[in-house]
Amino acid sequence: MTTIKNEDTIVALATPAGVGAIAVIRVSGPKAIETVDKIFKGRKKLSEASTHTVHYGTIVTGEGELIDDVLVSVFRKPNSYTGEDSVEISTHGSPLITQKIIELLLSENLRIAEPGEFTKRAFLNNRIDLTQAEAVVDVINARTEASLRGSRNQLDGLLSQKVKQLREMLINTSSFVELELDFAEEDIEFVNKDELIKRIDDVINEIDKLLSTYSFGRVIREGVNVALVGKPNVGKSSLLNYILKESRAIVSEIPGTTRDVIREEVSIDGILFKLYDTAGIRASEDVIEKEGVSRSREAVKISDVVLLIGDVEQKFSDDLEEELKTLTGSNHIIKVLNKIDLKKESGIDADVKVSAITGEGIEELFRIMKAKAIGSESYTEKTAVVSNIRHYDCLKRAKESLQIAKESTEGGMSGEFIAVDLRRAEDSLAEIIGEVTTDDILNNIFSKFCIGK
């Protein structure tokens, strides 16, 4: 009852399900080491291993059945990720194997971890702070390199740093306002209205810059949904296969080959694209085909980018284009003309012309897809990126408050009214990184101005 104790020992797959050559199973809690010891056969007992050591061995069932060769890492409290004793088992990535190992551990009285529970424990054991915890959750969800980059940026505190800087700016601004209220009798020069407005504007501009990274931040975090649509046989599935570099979808010269929506993920220059290959859209009496077409429409609705595909023979369907525009904004649509290997001069207008056989024009297609997904903002690893909706919301509220503060200033309101909204803006920023107190403002005043009789 005196300490925050997580009595349970928990287990979960630490790598995304189903993908990758290596899967990592993480175990954390007071019984982590002794439990894994029961199913692990190596040169040395894990209970004798010191922290941060890796051990080669095998996982064997009670009946002596060999499951897999594994590498086991031992982390002892308090220096593990969660702050508790923990073990990580790296196995070959087969879902069957990982499933089996987890079942074995569960039969030894472990419990499956709730989503984010490792991070929560890390947080409760004071291994990480709140922003870090949120970023870690993103790391867990991140699938691609850029995702990881974005999250680590945040881990390194790029966003915190930026927000702290904004807070400094606000504290300075508030100090000017408060100075005039609490030290009106002093012989000091107070800041004038224009200067105050300029200072508020500076902060608004900085917030705007941060806000504009959100569409990109969100892309880093969640990936971009891309639907491939068009008339039957224009080469949608062929294009998907080309992009994936594998023959994932069945391709044939028979129109109507693809019946259901096929979803695949691919990372292009560090951005995660979720591709939806769809059934060709045409009027049909076939029940299955009709269902396929309606699913295509659903895919369009959830997509950030729609590739409207035509080919040099079939052109684009104007009707389809009109329909797509009603399902998604016209600025989300990229018109892709396929099969240019067959005919160079088709005279058909398109945003990009490609061949799903030769790969011609595909790089250009990628460039356009990226531009549509992240806007024109250029992103480097030094950019503070807002990728979390909560942070975005805080910044937006801060900005709204600052706009009111600015209006009050322009309207000639007295400082205590301006201060109300400056304070709200400070509070909104504080929700991202921590508290601003009046002491911060007074300290700033005391250090910068000569006051006091």
Added chain:
Amino acid sequence: MKTYDIIVIGGGHAGIEAASAAARMGCSVALITMDKYAIGRMSCNPAIGGTAKGHLVREIDALGGVMGRLADKTGIQFRMLNRSKGPAVWSPRCQSDRELYSKAAVEEILSTENLEVVEDSVTDIIIEGKEVKGVKTKSGNDIAAKAVILSSGTFLNALMHVGLNAKSGGRYGEKPATGITESLMKAGFESGRLKTGTPPRLAKDSINWDVLEEQPGDDNPQPFSYQTDLNEFPYLPQVSCHITYTDAAVHKILEKGFDESPMFTGRIKGVGPRYCPSIEDKIVRFADKERHQLFLEPEGLDSDQIYLNGFSTSLPAEIQLEAMRKVKGLENVEMVRPGYAVEYDFFPPHQIDNTLETKLVSGLYFAGQINGTSGYEEAAAQGLMAGINAASKIQGRRDFVLKRSEAYIGVLIDDLVTKSTEEPYRMFTSRAEHRLLLRQDNADRRLMHYGEELGLIDKELSDQVKEREEIIKQSISVCQTKKLHAREVNGYLVSRGTPPIDSTETISKLCKRPELELKELLNVNGAENDPVLRQLINDSVALNQVEIELKYEGYMKRQQETIARLERYEDLKIPLTLNYSTLNALSIEAREKLNKIKPRSIGQAMRISGVSPSDISILLVYLKK
């Protein structure tokens, strides 16, 4: 052995409020103070009020304290500061006649029933177990009481510095108090050392008044007290202050004395207030400032002394004089008494609760400057609250704690208790997050009902406020619904330079336009016809309240919103017995701070510096278990 309900140690601004309130609440009270005629003496500036301090005085008055009444009786210049700004930061201030103020205080105290003044010096506080039992005095008496309020100001082990000469004494010409600090430290209290200073006093007739800039009081002076009769106010003739400035020549002379400065040579160990620096501090820390403003304040109507506000110093007396003689208007000045600094013991205020009772010893209360504050008003506010709480405890009443959202007094005490303090604490309006609501014009609406319940305010006065409250509430709702038509109001709008309306608009909406006045708006369609508005228009105080609430409604709402979000944390109580050392998840700093301060609620914990939002989340998780 003589026995009282309550002993108050020290007849300063804290002590007189404490003694007076407790006695009027029906307790038998002994006010033990070293010098009967020093009761209510102003140690420093002969002035009451000022930014945020004026708010405190209004609140003390609304609760039934004495400071506002004393200030009204003895004020010789009244000004409302910040008049060019919004109503929330208007702050009343007055120059007082130092002699008369103290006299009025003595009279007030001596004429209070149940209150006995004992001229003596307390040397020891008697504590048995964890309970206070009484005090021992210098003249060898033991006096018993159920509660003891310590309000000994700047006197504990006090040391006065002028240049490199240090002399023990709590105030010019007064002895220090010894024994108390030691006795409390033995009981487990932690003490610290602070410093404050005061400027020289000048001979009035040695000043060349003709060359100085005059600063008169307000034409239409406003009293502090809700009880003051406006027909008789102001009671005394009103006088002016004067303004002059230092310059490079003055600074140069002062610098000569730096190697004999008790501050710069490290003799003074106590921490001084940054908002009230000595003149030597100012010229060092703000070297690029060419001049500093000085106020010449009269010490009283008949006094031949002048107080040189802005020139607080502990440099050697000769240097003080030489430097002053370089100041415009002071070329031939005579110094009646040099400025000096005083160092004194205080008890870091995390050791007290919001009732001002110490956490360590039941029945022992600390109030005033010994809690690390500075200023008469801050002291008085604490004295009043300590007096009320000590009496309430003895009488089995509830604790009397004001919220931060109710009063500056609430902010003051909460700040002290939660943040403790390392430098002398002064009130500022920016410390009050509820600033727009905590106005000097509505202290009665906020607090007078408490004063009445406690028996410190006459029912008649309080009833008036309650009646008015009804008018205010009803009027606001009328103004929010009642619409004015374009044809009746547009003429007035245009005449005030604001755009006409298309069809109709509520009075409340129109009132938000800065160009318009509520009274005029009400008259547009004949306030006389509406029973509620008729009352309103005839009560200028209520009218002003309604106008403020309507005009600034949006801002107040937003401020309220910010506050409401945090307010729910105030109700999440933390048991005092919680041992934070065992909560390993907390950061080490948080554990230390929380163990030291022992907050009563999550809200209070959130305000402790060094306690991060993650620490709060962990506490919340823990408390949910």
